Amino acid sequence: MQHSLRKTLIGTTLVSLLAVSGLSLAGPRHDGPRGPEQRLAHLSEVLSLTDDQRAAMEDIFREQGQAMRQLHVETESKIASVLTEEQEVKLKAMRDERREKWEERREHRDERRAERGERN
Incomplete structure (x- = not known):
């Protein structure tokens, strides 16, 4: 029973992660700043940041980006550790298809x- 419950929880977690990642790849749902550079420019203007504050914010955004990339790598590794080889192949195909659709939309x-x- 424990093994079945664990498989169910892992499957549910995987499906949830895929759903959330699909939503995040769908693009922004608003016309606000899209990336760290645009976000920083927006905050600099709205908050009248000093040069020192702007530099500190750049460091914060850079650290955040590095942490997010590391978390992504760790998450992918954990997911791969619970999947069979066949499941990994299917997951890769799903990701490739999602990436292709995202590129087409972009x-x-x-x-x-x-x-x-308009400018890009």
């Missing part, structure tokens, strides 16, 4: 922006 969005004369 290209389409960029084309629409170019038609409207």
